[in-house]
Amino acid sequence: MLLEKLNWRYATKKFDPARPVPQDKIDKIVEAVRLAPTSSGLQPYDLLVITNPDIKAKILPIASGQTQVVDASHILVFAAWDTYTADRINAAFDFVEAERQLTGEALDNWNAYRHRLLNAYVPRDARTNFEHAARQSYIGFGFAIAEAAMLEVDATPMEGFDADALDELLGLRARGLRSVTMLPLGYRQADQDWLVGLKKVRRPKEEFVTVIR
Numbered sequence: 505m506l507l508e509k510l511n512w513r514y515a516t517k518k519f520d521p522a523r524p525v526p527q528d529k530i531d532k533i534v535e536a537v538r539l540a541p542t543s544s545g546l547q548p549y550d551l552l553v554i555t556n557p558d559i560k561a562k563i564l565p566i567a568s569g570q571t572q573v574v575d576a577s578h579i580l581v582f583a584a585w586d587t588y589t590a591d592r593i594n595a596a597f598d599f600v601e602a603e604r605q606l607t608g609e610a611l612d613n614w615n616a617y618r619h620r621l622l623n624a625y626v627p628r629d630a631r632t633n634f635e636h637a638a639r640q641s642y643i644g645f646g647f648a649i650a651e652a653a654m655l656e657v658d659a660t661p662m663e664g665f666d667a668d669a670l671d672e673l674l675g676l677r678a679r680g681l682r683s684v685t686m687l688p689l690g691y692r693q694a695d696q697d698w699l700v701g702l703k704k705v706r707r708p709k710e711e712f713v714t715v716i717r
């Protein structure tokens with residue numbers, strides 16, 4: 505089922521501006537992102553869901569005029585933490601500790617893990633930390649692409665935008681965030697999309713996969 509939908513999906517070039525994605529489908533795609541795994545479970549990124557037409561129009565030049573950002577009904581923006589701080593790591597660990605009601609040895613082990621992470625991440629430079637956080641956001645990005653396909657919602661994975669300009673527009677830096685990727689969501693306008701009928705091209709399995717027995 506998943507493979508069938510992964511063959512159905514493609515990086516949509518033209519969305520039908522008259523067909524918005526229903527809220528229940530957006531909710532499922534967002535939930536798939538929330539459920540995506542992250543390193544140490546820190547979930548070091550936020551997800552923005554943009555429907556505001558004025559903001560979408562302002563994103564158009566930031567995304568080199570790619571019309572998907574105005575024709576899609578929703579744009580997901582994946583925005584990673586700009587660095588790891590002790591406060592952020594502690595908040596994440598405190599949350600798990602409370603949710604799981606950890607006590608005794610389990611709590612000691614959890615706190616030992618917390619301190620290993622604090623010692624490893626907090627002294628590192630912000631760029632290294634941001635790039636680590638950004639990698640986590642790509643896992644959620646992939647889950648969103650797959651869940652959208654499962655729901656037959658079209659999507660365009662996008663890195664082709666000026667991240668600094670998007671951060672400025674959305675006020676992300678003030679929130680300690682930096683944009684990484686965008687995912688416009690909508691429905692294809694097949695008669696105006698040059699890509700829709702073209703063969704899906706992937707490297708042959710024999711070349712792509714190395715089996716080590």
Ligand SMILES: Cc1cc2nc3c(=O)[nH]c(=O)nc-3n(C[C@H](O)[C@H](O)[C@H](O)COP(=O)(O)O)c2cc1C
Pocket residue numbers: 513514515516517570660661662663664665685704
């Ligand atoms: C991280 C990433 C960034 C991408 N950026 C863009 C983009 O800015 N604009 C666009 O039209 N397609 C973009 N693509 C789509 C790819 O070109 C496309 O996924 C790839 O050629 C494979 O084709 P398919 O997705 O149609 O199977 C991006 C894809 C990924 C995974």
